[in-house]
Amino acid sequence: MTDLIARREALLGPNVPTFYDDPVHIVRGEGVWLYDAKGRRYLDCYNNVAHLGHCHPRVVEAIAHQAAQLNTHSRYLHEGILDYGERLVAKFDHGLSQMLMTCTGSEANDVALRMAQAVTGKTGLIATDNTYHGNTTAVAHLSTRRPPIGGYPPHIRRVPAPDSLAPLGGSPKAQAKAFAANVAQAIEELEQAGHGFAGLMLCPIFANEGMPGLAPGFLDATVNVVKRAGGLILCDEVQPGFGRLGSHWWGHELLGFAPDLVTLGKPMGNGHPVAAVVARPDVMAAFRNAFGYFNTFAGNPVSCAAANAVLDVIEDEGLVENAEAVGAYALGLLLELRHPLIADVRGLGLFFAIEFARDGLPDGAFCGRVVEAAKDRGILLGRVGRAQHILKMRPPLPFSRENAQMLATTLKDILQEMPA
Ligand code: PMP
Numbered sequence: 001m002t003d004l005i006a007r008r009e010a011l012l013g014p015n016v017p018t019f020y021d022d023p024v025h026i027v028r029g030e031g032v033w034l035y036d037a038k039g040r041r042y043l044d045c046y047n048n049v050a051h052l053g054h055c056h057p058r059v060v061e062a063i064a065h066q067a068a069q070l071n072t073h074s075r076y077l078h079e080g081i082l083d084y085g086e087r088l089v090a091k092f093d094h095g096l097s098q099m100l101m102t103c104t105g106s107e108a109n110d111v112a113l114r115m116a117q118a119v120t121g122k123t124g125l126i127a128t129d130n131t132y133h134g135n136t137t138a139v140a141h142l143s144t145r146r147p148p149i150g151g152y153p154p155h156i157r158r159v160p161a162p163d164s165l166a167p168l169g170g171s172p173k174a175q176a177k178a179f180a181a182n183v184a185q186a187i188e189e190l191e192q193a194g195h196g197f198a199g200l201m202l203c204p205i206f207a208n209e210g211m212p213g214l215a216p217g218f219l220d221a222t223v224n225v226v227k228r229a230g231g232l233i234l235c236d237e238v239q240p241g242f243g244r245l246g247s248h249w250w251g252h253e254l255l256g257f258a259p260d261l262v263t264l265g266k267p268m269g270n271g272h273p274v275a276a277v278v279a280r281p282d283v284m285a286a287f288r289n290a291f292g293y294f295n296t297f298a299g300n301p302v303s304c305a306a307a308n309a310v311l312d313v314i315e316d317e318g319l320v321e322n323a324e325a326v327g328a329y330a331l332g333l334l335l336e337l338r339h340p341l342i343a344d345v346r347g348l349g350l351f352f353a354i355e356f357a358r359d360g361l362p363d364g365a366f367c368g369r370v371v372e373a374a375k376d377r378g379i380l381l382g383r384v385g386r387a388q389h390i391l392k393m394r395p396p397l398p399f400s401r402e403n404a405q406m407l408a409t410t411l412k413d414i415l416q417e418m419p420a
Pocket of ligand 1: 103104105106107109131133134135203207208234238239265266275
């Protein structure tokens with residue numbers, strides 16, 4: 001292991017950091033479990049990419065079968081991309097009837113930003129002040145983790161993210177109103193600065209902001225403000241999409257608003273790099289006229305076979321229903337956890353958050369200790385939030401009640417042994 005760490009440091013430099021003080025050497029995955037080189041197993045409650053469980057045999061088989069037959073770019077006629085696209089767009093309303101495939105969520109979001117600019121002829125973009133939408137130069141400008149060299153470009157504006165510890169304006173209704181008012185002000189500033197307003201990019205459940213548990217309707221006023229100003233709602237479904245929320249396939253359905261386009265990624269290929277933008281034909285046409293686009297690997301037959309198999313398995317194994325039923329059960333168990341630093345416990349389907357605060361202020365250090373302790377006890381968890389103070393749990397969708405009990409019991413034991 002020390003050897004692997006040294007080789008990584010020498011070869012990969014600082015740009016591929018590992019998780020944990022003492023990194024884990026994973027060699028195999030199966031279902032909800034990951035196995036390290038010594039054969040120790042870990043319950044994966046972190047990785048929302050392995051949506052159907054790690055190495056799902058039907059996805060593995062679909063990839064292997066197609067890879068042995070043909071893998072090339074999307075400029076020849078092929079049924080794979082069409083069979084997949086027809087199934088995918090059938091899962092959307094609001095006229096979102098066309099698909100453009102990419103390889104990563106970042107690329108999908110990069111395209112989405114350009115689509116908004118193509119439709120409106122304007123450049124101004126808005127995102128929240130505590131978010132992540134990907135790693136291309138344009139998309140990274142929306143993220144707030146590190147300011148770019150030379151500062152953020154002036155056509156980017158940021159609005160305060162919904163925050164459960166310090167809700168803007170207090171009540172949920174007041175917070176929704178305040179969020180919309182901040183978007184309206186940012187639009188006004190963009191207009192005055194001469195950039196004009198192209199679009200607002202957001203995750204409908206604000207996953208990277210810490211999934212603050214917003215009620216349906218939260219975004220209604222904001223959507224009205226954006227539409228009245230002639231901008232587009234760019235809905236990043238990379239985290240909530242494909243049924244993780246249990247009650248709905250997509251986050252925007254849960255919140256109850258109509259996006260102008262949707263971006264997809266992570267779970268779409270169960271680990272195979274496949275992502276997409278789903279949009280209205282008029283948006284696709286404007287993008288084509290303004291930019292043109294080709295992506296060498298996107299939409300290749302192997303990616304489409306993987307993505308098609310993902311849809312098959314979600315449907316055949318009833319995974320959305322499982323996310324709803326086991327999600328509710330697991331949330332019930334997590335809500336029983338007691339610790340002076342727990343500020344909130346919330347969940348949507350198989351997406352859970354436990355927020356830690358000390359005297360009303362986020363406690364990222366404590367949350368970090370919980371993540372390390374859980375790893376030592378065989379459970380992999382993540383962290384989000386302004387101060388990385390929120391435990392983030394997104395297990396594969398076949399998560400069982402027994403898995404949920406193991407998660408809750410382990411957290412209970414850890415919290416009991418960790419005084420405030
Ligand atoms: N959008 C959101 C909400 C994400 O969380 C991420 C990745 N964490 C991305 C986009 C970028 O996706 P990718 O890493 O596939 O480029």
